[in-house]
Amino acid sequence: MRPLSPTPTPGLAPKPSPAVTLPAFLQAPHRVAFLPGMVFAITLLAGWSLEMSHRLTGFALPLAIPATLAHGFLMLYGIFPFFMTGFILTAGPRWLNVDAPSRARYLTIPALMAAGLVLWLAALALGPGLAVAGLLSYALGFAGLVLVFGQTILASPQPDRRHAIAVELAFIVGVAGLMAALYWLLSGDTLGWAVMRDLALWGFLLPVFLTVSHRMVPFFSSGVLAGYTVWRPNWLLYALLAGSFGHGLLHIAAVTTLPADLPLALLLAYTSWRWQLRASLSVRLLGMLHLAFAWLAIGFTLYVLQEGAALFGQPLLGLAPLHAITTGFFLTMVIAFVTRVSLGHSGRPLEASPGVWRLYLAAHWMALARVLADLLPAGLTSVLYVVAAGGWLLTLLCWGRLFIPAYLKRREDGKPG
16 A cells, blocks of 8 residues: 655655845845935035035036035935934834834835935936926835834833934924925925925934934943933923924024024033033943034034124124034934944944044044134135035045945844844
8 A cells, every 4th residue: 555645765855945035235124224325425425525626616517406405405315314214213113112114114215215316316417307206206205204103103002202202203394394395396496495404404303313312322321331320301302302493493484593592502511511421432432422412512502603693793604503513413423323233233343443433533523624614714615615525525435335335244143133
């Protein structure tokens, strides 16, 4: 009698089908968002360096969208939101004690945003119609981020969700800024651009940075500094956010921002001291976060000086206060946070190597150069613009060279993610 199933021949047993393994790049939200963030940062700084160099020789690049307006939009929406996306889709679920977003979601969001920016860049040469299409694609991706993170907050069992809610509200203002940009592109009315700028700066980007700093800087400090006491009262978060929104609303209303700037400058300086800026420098990776945060007090102090002089009819400082915040705080804080996340999620030690530290300090020198460009005599201003733009490009190229490979290969410790 024959057996019901054939007896396997020794040594010829069928092998199980291998599991499908995704490329490392697709296996975590921070990878698929940080990589385009770095690529776009380098691309945009390369383009701006070229524009600044042409201006130095008396020529301007023939762009379909005015270079200054394009620069404003691309610097605000072309770099930081990608890093925010990677960070919040990685850290947000941990804050809220819920599952991470599905792969389809964390792949789709940055893909739509990146496609939109590619179209936007093409529009600079081919015409503003492509910029509208690009903005719609980008806005769709960004709205997806708002939806996904909002659902994450609603699903959370955590009683304290204030940081997540603050980030979500700032993201919603970011969408409003995109709608103002859409109005500008469709109508040609630069008022739409100005509203976009203020919404993006003071209602979206700065509130997100402030919220994440309030939550994470004292937390990271307590983990490495002996005897550190965590100080992050809820009133501090609310006061910082009120100062940012207040500055933006006063600026939109075309009145002095001094009532928001003065208390905010004092509070930011006190916060840096209370968070132990000096002690943090004993641990370089931690010191990177604290040094970046210190730029905020400098930036708003410059705003106080500028607004105070304006009350007496004296124009002062130009764009120096703005660039103290955008290049001094935003860019150096992105480098600090993304470096930390990239090291931890690539399985490498959480230590800033001498090379990373020197690169980070170079970023501060470039930020200082950009601020000084508005403080020096007019003859030196254009040259310093070129130096600052070129220096930032070189800094970001070196930073990308260090960390872009980490997003394309598996973790060194063999863990998933």
